[in-house]
Amino acid sequence: MRLGIISALAEEQHGLIEAMEGPYKRVHGMREYTAGKLWEIDAVCVLSRIGKVAAAMTAAILVEKFEVTHIVFTGVAGSADPEVNVGDIVVAESLVQHDFDASPLFPRYQIPLTGLSHFETDVTLSDRMAGAGQQFIEHGLGGVISPETAHAFRLNKPRLHRGLIASGDQFIGKRGQVTQLKAALPALLAVEMEGAAVAQVCFELGIPFAVIRTISDKANEDAATDFMHFVKTVASPYAFDILQRFCLA
Numbered sequence: 657m658r659l660g661i662i663s664a665l666a667e668e669q670h671g672l673i674e675a676m677e678g679p680y681k682r683v684h685g686m687r688e689y690t691a692g693k694l695w696e697i698d699a700v701c702v703l704s705r706i707g708k709v710a711a712a713m714t715a716a717i718l719v720e721k722f723e724v725t726h727i728v729f730t731g732v733a734g735s736a737d738p739e740v741n742v743g744d745i746v747v748a749e750s751l752v753q754h755d756f757d758a759s760p761l762f763p764r765y766q767i768p769l770t771g772l773s774h775f776e777t778d779v780t781l782s783d784r785m786a787g788a789g790q791q792f793i794e795h796g797l798g799g800v801i802s803p804e805t806a807h808a809f810r811l812n813k814p815r816l817h818r819g820l821i822a823s824g825d826q827f828i829g830k831r832g833q834v835t836q837l838k839a840a841l842p843a844l845l846a847v848e849m850e851g852a853a854v855a856q857v858c859f860e861l862g863i864p865f866a867v868i869r870t871i872s873d874k875a876n877e878d879a880a881t882d883f884m885h886f887v888k889t890v891a892s893p894y895a896f897d898i899l900q901r902f903c904l905a
């Protein structure tokens with residue numbers, strides 16, 4: 657396995673490059689790709705920046721130029737379900753591009769000529785990611801996040817969920833947007849801006865992939881403030897600890 661690890665923002669991948677053995681950096685198309693050994697795994701880390709096009713390009717370059725055989729995307733997301741709270745972890749089973757609509761030529765959400773609207777993640781990779789996430793909740797949280805911070809974010813017993821994630825080129829910050837998305841996609845757990853683009857690229861190129869997201873906000877009117885606060889303080893320890901557990905599993 658040669659594993660591509662993508663995040664949109666530096667905080668979502670904080671410390672991974674420093675943890676790499678023999679890191680080797682190469683710039684391609686405005687992004688820095690760092691290859692090396694990450695806890696025994698041959699890995700390439702890269703920041704995609706925000707949005708579906710940026711994420712799709714990053715995934716395609718990882719496969720075509722850096723010859724990764726598997727991809728994981730790690731980052732934060734907004735909750736799209738009352739049962740999914742800030743600090744919870746969502747591992748995607750499938751992903752949909754919620755802003756894709758070529759109707760009436762094709763059904764709503766369907767990506768033309770693939771016949772699909774939902775792209776499924778790889779079960780083995782996702783199981784391994786979910787195992788790492790659950791271990792973090794059980795054993796890691798207390799070690800990397802101070803009790804005061806955990807209390808401030810009400811992280812005392814976060815939960816891990818598996819299911820549908822939707823991606824679009826929009827930051828969702830109004831309750832009405834979530835209500836509309838949920839009406840069309842009742843199983844929806846979380847919203848973000850990259851995962852489903854990576855999913856389509858991986859589907860087209862035949863690359864197994866997984867997406868893991870920590871919930872930073874409730875995708876409501878407080879979302880921007882909550883997102884900034886979460887990314888600054890909590891996203892890094894989550895990402896680092898979960899990725900370490902994933903690699904060592």
Ligand code: ADE
Nearest residue numbers: 732733734827828848875
């Ligand atoms: N990523 C984190 N929170 C988000 C939100 N509310 N909308 C879109 N992407 C997000």
